Amino acid sequence: MLQSKLFTKTRREGPKDELAKNASLLVRAGFVHKEMAGVYSFLPLGLKVLKKVESIIREEMEKLGGQEVSLASLQDKNIWEKSGRWNDEVVDNWFKSSLKNKNEIGFASTHEEPLTALLKDHINSHRDLPVYIFQIQTKFRNETRAKSGLMRGREFLMKDLYSFSKNEEEHQKFYESVKKSYLRIFKKIGLTDYFLTFASGGIFSRYSHEFQAVSEAGEDIIYIDQKQKIAVNKEVFSPDVLKNLGLSEGQMEEKKSIEIGNIFSLGTRFSDAFGLTFVDKDGQKKPVIMGSYGIGLGRIIGTVAEMLSDERGLVWPKEIAPFKIHLIRLGEDSKTKKEANAFYKKFLEEGVEVLYDDRDVSAGEKFSDSDLIGIPYRVIVSKKIIADGGRLEVRERKTGKTKKINFKQTLQLIK
Amino acid sequence: MLQSKLFTKTRREGPKDELAKNASLLVRAGFVHKEMAGVYSFLPLGLKVLKKVESIIREEMEKLGGQEVSLASLQDKNIWEKSGRWNDEVVDNWFKSSLKNKNEIGFASTHEEPLTALLKDHINSHRDLPVYIFQIQTKFRNETRAKSGLMRGREFLMKDLYSFSKNEEEHQKFYESVKKSYLRIFKKIGLTDYFLTFASGGIFSRYSHEFQAVSEAGEDIIYIDQKQKIAVNKEVFSPDVLKNLGLSEGQMEEKKSIEIGNIFSLGTRFSDAFGLTFVDKDGQKKPVIMGSYGIGLGRIIGTVAEMLSDERGLVWPKEIAPFKIHLIRLGEDSKTKKEANAFYKKFLEEGVEVLYDDRDVSAGEKFSDSDLIGIPYRVIVSKKIIADGGRLEVRERKTGKTKKINFKQTLQLIK
Secondary structure, three states: OEOOOOOOOOOOOOOOOOOOHHHHHHHHOOOEEEEEOOEEEEOHHHHHHHHHHHHHHHHHHHHOOOEEOEOOOEEEHHHHHHHOOOOOOOOOOOEEEEOOOOOEEEEOOOOHHHHHHHHOOOOOEHHHOOEEEEEEEEEEOOOOOOOOHHHOOOEEEEEEEEEEEOOHHHHHHHHHHHHHHHHHHHHHHOOOOEEEEEEEOOOOOOEEEEEEEEOOOOOEEEEEEOOOOEEEEHHHOOHHHHHHHOOOHHHOEEEEEEEEEEEEEEEOHHHHHHOOEEEOOOOOEEEOEEEEEEEEHHHHHHHHHHHHOEOOEOOOOHHHOOOOEEEEEOOOOHHHHHHHHHHHHHHHHOOOOEEEEOOOOOHHHHHHHHHHHOOOEEEEEOHHHHHOOOOEEEEEOOOOOEEEEOHHHHHHHHO | OEOOOOOOOOOOOOOOOOOOHHHHHHHHOOOEEEEEOOEEEEOHHHHHHHHHHHHHHHHHHHHOOOEEOEOOOEEEHHHHHHHOOOOOOOOOOOEEEEOOOOOEEEEOOOOHHHHHHHHOOOOOEHHHOOEEEEEEEEEEOOOOOOOOHHHOOOEEEEEEEEEEEOOHHHHHHHHHHHHHHHHHHHHHHOOOOEEEEEEEOOOOOOEEEEEEEEOOOOOEEEEEEOOOOEEEEHHHOOHHHHHHHOOOHHHEEEEEEEEEEEEEEEEOHHHHHHOOEEEOOOOOEEEOEEEEEEEEHHHHHHHHHHHHOEOOEOOOOHHHOOOOEEEEEOOOOHHHHHHHHHHHHHHHHOOOOEEEEOOOOOHHHHHHHHHHHOOOEEEEEOHHHHHOOOOEEEEEOOOOOEEEEOHHHHHHHHO
């Protein structure tokens, strides 16, 4: 893409009311626009990152046998009353409104209820199970405070997966496969520094599992056993739990952390409320065993922006960067322009995603914009380069290491 | 995909309270689930159609030079007060709610205001224009009545494109190119029976343009000149308008119709309200000239379901069908199973999207499900076919025409 055509501009300062580093950097670099606390619009660069995260997650969900849906946001009060979660004293982050006929409606913050209700049309027999259903869809949560940028949104894109199994054994097997799937997702996204964390499991299971990335910007507190690479969320941290997990308090280190994913066993909490049953091989009617598994996409992007950035700006991992190469032309003479345009075309022909800074602005402005935007490789075309036999100056954003290599070598490097 | 794994089941009857043929068929075939009037969730088959429509539209928007964004649904009251469209007496279909601190918020039914406001950060000079920005994003509209199925949603996915131009001439040129783009979109989707319709243009232009498909299920009334292939919406139908357009009342036929797309010239209505200006080449500060261009994706799918279906069920045009082939195995003996499985594999290897009915149910049930789901080609594998030297029985859903052809000829046919 030509940077001269990209409608967003970088800016020196984040929004005045923005306390979070992640959001401030993303706004300054033109990835998102802050509409209000906890509400961000995605601009072209940000949307590119979001779609890459989405496609990494979708691929893994499909590998798990997940079938994709897109459930409505608008929620029928009657359905949520069945599970007891309509009441604001039970769920305190509803956005509610009403239809013209005064019927109350809500905006979904999660989808266990409507999905369980709709599956009653489709599940009858053990032959219909197990089934795994996911979506990548917008959630609304009326958070009291939203001061952590993209890490606590009042509106955010979430991948939510729900499993429906015949029995506990089938459920546990899937639950473990989701754990492995999440490890692959985070690795591919470039988030490698996190801990599998034991947290409250609610009524039907002793624990749920969270994936927690250690960061001062986090809103959670966890206790880490560095040797075993596991952690315990403060909410369940007790002598009893430590004993149960074979951990010792003396080994545990307290840290702030960001929850980047979670997986829950739901047992029959929702299938009981909605009467979601199936007839098993033995002719008996049994309730379906459920699980739910979330990853917030905006939060993932916020976490990457928070944890992997440096004092000059964002640093995107290859797999989710908006472009692989930031091609920068230095010099406004016709020869340099011609040469830089030719390289741009060559990269495109090779299928490389490239942002081409073809603007007539100073080298300093180009460099500081490039650092702020954080594309993995910066490639410079200038008079000097041309005189040097066409070898390109390629700089890795993350390490700052610069190499002089030819076009083919550049393609190899960025793979 | 194996139909035995698809979690949705077809049903004989639509929801009791569903008056619209389009929604009733889509629910019965398992494409969508009705949450409440005007609110539908997309199930796997429906989501596949939705994504195809989305990708056809996105491709055209990118051809126009559109840059994709995804703006938030949650709306700040202060922004909408600037344009005067916060008031419920001005815009009567708001869903509103409030933050914990009692600040009122709304859920966006369109995005002129927030987009114009955010562009103030990015547009300063004539060099920044023109710019074309689009999104494919969920809208909320608190409709008083929503009885037309997917054709009038309280929540629906919309493609909205906004243009920002330096002057009227630049605007008009783009406006005309969007018209052509819409023609290509509808053609590719398989909707060819519609009229370019003159409708009210609001304050800043005499007319807007609608694309209206003639249907008894439509909520609009238009007057058609069949010879000139244009129409006039009832809302502006007057002797004066007819004269202006060179039409004669005697030639006009009154019809009900469905609005499948619209394009508006907005003039400086919003740029004035927000002070979105640019410095032109002559050093003068000028307001940006805007246009907006919508297509409702759910409505497009509803229109196809309404207009192209027959008494047996849905009939999908090739380009937006959830699968190209519905492969049906007749017979539960091991030889037929082996043969049908082999054809399924061969189709997949050729990159053909195929739904494979591998279920052990009667031929009658398979055929009626297949007609209801409406995939363009049905391919039958049975003992008879195998005895016939591997020629497949291929039936076109739309025409009912059946051919006996070999595998290669089948691939040719469905292209």
